[in-house]
Amino acid sequence: MPVVRDLRVLLQLRDFRHLLAVRLLSQSADGVYQVALATYVVFSPEKETSATAIASAMAVLLLPYSLLGPFAGVLLDRWRRRQVLLYGNLLRSGLAVGTAVLVLAQVPDALFYVSALSVTAVNRFVLAGLSAALPRVVDSPERLVMANSLSPTAGTLAATLGGMVAFIVRLSGPGGSSSDALVVLLGAALYLAAGLATLVMPLNLLGPDPAVLLPRLRTALLSTAHGLVAGVRHLLKRRDPTLALTSMTLMRFCYGALTVMVLMLCRYEWAGNEADGLALLGLAVGVSGAGFFAAALITPWAVGRLSAIGSHSRADGQLSWIMVCAAAAALLEPGLGLPFEPAPMLVAAFVLGLTTQGAKIATDTVVQSSIDDDFRGRIFSLYDVLFNVAFVGAAGVAAVMLPPDGVSSLLVVCVALLYAATATLVLFHVKQDQGRTRQRDVSRET
Known part of the structure; x- marks a missing residue:
């Protein structure tokens, strides 16, 4: 009940509702796309799946988060975050369509993994942008605490729901590569919807403030690396x-x-x-x-x-x-x-x-x-x-x-x-x- 009450309070904020809609659409697309990759790698009847292939797919899905995550914020402090969410989702939609074409064409696995890796690499910037934008759509520190608690949870539930929908579509589809491509195209459609949903927000709503003086990009990246070392020592x-x-x-x-x-x-x-x-x-x-x-x-x-x-x-x-x-x-x-x-x-x-x-x-x-x-x-x-x-x-x-x-x-x-x-x-x-x-x-x- 407290969660429902807090969410009702936050949904009274128009800008928060718009940003939450982008998150839900984007992360539901993530759930669909991840299940599409997993089922293509593991359950395609024309493929003799091995544990090595599964490990490769997991590396494609997860390593971009790890390698790009600490540095994503440096760029998000320089780009308009609304544009990051717009172009990031549109780019993922286009790349997902390309992945569907590769699935139908039954190309070598290496080319398929390059396409999938491109989609998940962009995902790191979108998720970081959603988090960085939250303070711009709430009106008090107390509501920011609520938003930080509820928004990621809602996104996780959306990803889970997207994954379940992907399983249903895959099981009810024509079978084989056609079903895999259909699920990927569903993810592409959701990415497109997430990108278009950002257009209801003003261009500069999500920051960053263009008046803030920032260090040079090279200096900021080196500072991030040094900061991580200092964090490990701490x-x-x-x-x-x-x-x-x-x-x-x-x-x-x-x-x-x-x-x-x-x-x-x-x-x-x-x-x-x-x-x-x-x-x-x-x-x-x-x-x-x-x-x-x-x-x-x-x-x-x-x-x-x-x-x-x-x-x-x-x-x-x-x-x-x-x-x-x-x-x-x-x-x-x-x-x-x-x-x-x-x-x-x-x-x-x-x-x-x-x-x-x-x-x-x-x-x-x-x-x-x-x-x-x-x-x-x-x-x-x-x-x-x-x-x-x-x-x-x-x-x-x-x-x-x-x-x-x-x-x-x-x-x-x-x-x-x-x-x-x-x-x-x-x-x-x-x-x-x-x-x-x-x-x-x-x-x-x-």
Whole structure:
């Protein structure tokens, strides 16, 4: 109910409504396009899909975010952000149409990946532009906090909905490359709609202010690089956020490896035909999303309970929740995964969605509360890099370990051991922190 009330307040602001509409259209297109790429790479009947191909597709989808993300803001401070949103979405629409043509033409994979990489690279500027423009469409700091909380969440829901629509279109289409191209064209249409939606906003509404004096581009880019190095040094001096980011990176790695395995199982082991495999994959995505939603509901309560046990600090409560999530995954993942049957694996998808997102919420909070404000943006840029590179790295490792049908007991066991190692690492840190706190309390009393 508070979320609905806050959203109702924000929707009274005309400019916020317009910017939110652009975000929803743009990110729903992202969801459609990502599913289109995944189904083309994994489920095209004329292609013999391998784990290596899946890893390549994940690299195309995620690495542009990591490599361009920290530097996107430098350019967004120089270009009119409304024009970035307009031309960025129009460019992605055109590139997506080109991707559809390549799918129909059945060109070599390398050319297809170049086209897909171009679309996702532009995406980094659009998402950063949407975030940078938010302060220009709200009228108070309090509403900005609400907007920063609700807008990305609404965008994520739009991307999820777009992905589900893409699955439906793919399953109900004519089949083969024609269905893949149809889904890509749906994404292109949504990108076009997102671009045209920006035209209702005045040219200079979203900034930046042309009167602000900015350093030269080369100086700004070098300053960003030096700032990231300074941010890493700042992070390493603080134990709690360093541990939280390390743990989240390891858990993201585990989630990525299992994602590739499930894709291969849906393609070859569980389904007698393409449609059944796609339906199973869509169900797995939905169940994992339900786990993400459950984590948002459970995590605040769980952290509060863990903080209260033994009078732990709030930070120790957050870290303890990360430990519980990693330990739960370590215990449940082998039992649910080793049968290699759809029903228990779907339960595992829910559990891993809950534990991964629960740990991420706690990690976000630890970083936000433990890092100085001057460094917070840089640390979250680093966080974004670690989050995506871990997923792509996991896909690469899975590509080496997985057999053609996706059934690998070794991978399941190794992931469980990595989850257990993560839980042990956090437990050791929390116990050390509590010991230091007790020593300080004894010293004060004496």
